[in-house]
Amino acid sequence: MRFLQSRVIKDGGRGIAALADGILGCKCAGGEGSLPRPASRSIATTCRAVMLPRFGGPEALQLRDNVEVPDLKQNEVLVRARAVSINPLDTRMRSGYGRSIFEPLLPLILGRDISGEVAAVGASVRSLTVGQEVFGALHPTAIRGTYIDYAILSEDELTQKPKSITHEEASAIPFAALTAWRALKSTARISEGQRVLVIGGGGAVGFAAIQLAVANECQVVTTCGSQSVDRSLAAGAQQAVDYTAEDIELAIKGKFDAVLDTIGGPETERIGINFLKRGGHYMTLQGEAASLADRYGLAVGLPAATAMLMKKQFQYRYSHGIEYFWTYMRADSEGLVEIRRLSEAGRFHIPVDKIFLITQVREAHEAKERKQIPGKVVLKFD
Ligand SMILES: NC(=O)c1ccc[n+]([C@@H]2O[C@H](COP(=O)([O-])OP(=O)(O)OC[C@H]3O[C@@H](n4cnc5c(N)ncnc54)[C@H](OP(=O)(O)O)[C@@H]3O)[C@@H](O)[C@H]2O)c1
Numbered sequence: 001m002r003f004l005q006s007r008v009i010k011d012g013g014r015g016i017a018a019l020a021d022g023i024l025g026c027k028c029a030g031g032e033g034s035l036p037r038p039a040s041r042s043i044a045t046t047c048r049a050v051m052l053p054r055f056g057g058p059e060a061l062q063l064r065d066n067v068e069v070p071d072l073k074q075n076e077v078l079v080r081a082r083a084v085s086i087n088p089l090d091t092r093m094r095s096g097y098g099r100s101i102f103e104p105l106l107p108l109i110l111g112r113d114i115s116g117e118v119a120a121v122g123a124s125v126r127s128l129t130v131g132q133e134v135f136g137a138l139h140p141t142a143i144r145g146t147y148i149d150y151a152i153l154s155e156d157e158l159t160q161k162p163k164s165i166t167h168e169e170a171s172a173i174p175f176a177a178l179t180a181w182r183a184l185k186s187t188a189r190i191s192e193g194q195r196v197l198v199i200g201g202g203g204a205v206g207f208a209a210i211q212l213a214v215a216n217e218c219q220v221v222t223t224c225g226s227q228s229v230d231r232s233l234a235a236g237a238q239q240a241v242d243y244t245a246e247d248i249e250l251a252i253k254g255k256f257d258a259v260l261d262t263i264g265g266p267e268t269e270r271i272g273i274n275f276l277k278r279g280g281h282y283m284t285l286q287g288e289a290a291s292l293a294d295r296y297g298l299a300v301g302l303p304a305a306t307a308m309l310m311k312k313q314f315q316y317r318y319s320h321g322i323e324y325f326w327t328y329m330r331a332d333s334e335g336l337v338e339i340r341r342l343s344e345a346g347r348f349h350i351p352v353d354k355i356f357l358i359t360q361v362r363e364a365h366e367a368k369e370r371k372q373i374p375g376k377v378v379l380k381f382d
Pocket of ligand 1: 046065087088140174199200202204206224226227263287327329374375
């Protein structure tokens with residue numbers, strides 16, 4: 001990692017404050033009684049990152065030094081990473097999912113989630129200051145991800161880290177929780193007393209959805225593997241059906257206002273749609289935009305995906321009287337703050353099953369992909 005003392009960041013005299021005190025291990029000039037210091041501070045200009053120069057298996061990931069840290073835009077925040085979690089999107093992107101979008105942009109830096117400390121802020125950032133512990137997540141199509149010592153996120157993608165949990169625990173939360181938030185709060189607009197079915201409550205997004213629905217005083221039913229039944233019930237689900245042992249269509253009674261389908265296969269879609277009341281919302285996480293674009297190219301694939309989505313929406317409205325959605329994670333600062341509050345109140349968490357060092361990123365991807373570790377895997381920065 002290289003630090004350049006004389007680098008000037010035009011930040012209007014505020015904002016960009018550096019890690020000089022902490023990282024360079026020295027006190028910069030400009031203390032009380034000295035002349036006012038100019039708007040230039042020392043920050044990292046290069047750092048370590050896990051680069052993806054080509055699509056492939058875990059061996060395609062390369063830990064490199066001297067990766068450039070670009071200047072911040074006005075609304076951006078430089079975050080010194082302490083922990084990042086591995087999402088299924090990371091392993092899928094590494095293997096080539098979304099290649100129609102990402103191939104021309106290689107090399108990529110994977111990673112959506114982050115927990116760390118604010119190292120510098122752009123000129124218009126008001127809600128965060130240097131040194132604060134923060135957590136947050138990048139949107140699904142970001143090409144400069146979080147597997148890097150210094151990640152760049154926009155202000156609305158970050159908030160203060162819950163004080164009660166570690167960086168490793170915090171890094172497991174944002175991407176999954178904001179995906180669940182997008183579905184349940186922004187799309188279905190769940191409210192007290194409604195019935196919510198979460199298909200796949202054993203995964204990170206599904207478990208986040210159970211906790212968000214319970215926090216909104218909904219009645220929650222979920223399907224999950226046997227090892228996740230007790231955890232789902234402890235989180236407040238009224239019923240947790242082991243999909244490996246039971247017929248979920250027989251085990252679950254009554255209709256629902258909202259169904260979040262984290263699996264999104266033809267069978268779970270059929271079951272989920274049939275469980276909805278008229279006017280209910282079905283949301284799948286397996287939208288087809290990227291896969292159709294990969295298959296047919298962006299120019300044909302994206303319009304084909306739009307047409308497919310509209311056709312399904314029309315068909316299900318006509319046949320079942322329900323609303324059908326493809327849900328994609330989006331940054332939502334209000335949602336992230338609410339998730340932090342729930343976490344601090346002890347009402348929201350995503351269990352971390354295994355922590356690797358960032359230098360072991362290949363082993364971590366391999367373990368996650370081979371399903372050797374059922375739950376969340378986190379990469380820790382040394
Ligand atoms: N569209 C978006 O923006 C977006 C955002 C985030 C995630 N995703 C996608 O959503 C999916 C879930 O993500 P995640 O982060 O929650 O993954 P995850 O933590 O790896 O969870 C996956 C879980 O699904 C469960 N499962 C598998 N088959 C099932 C079935 N037939 N019925 C019920 N549960 C089943 C398993 O839980 P058990 O242990 O209980 O068997 C597994 O642990 C992934 O495909 C991911 O790519 C999409």
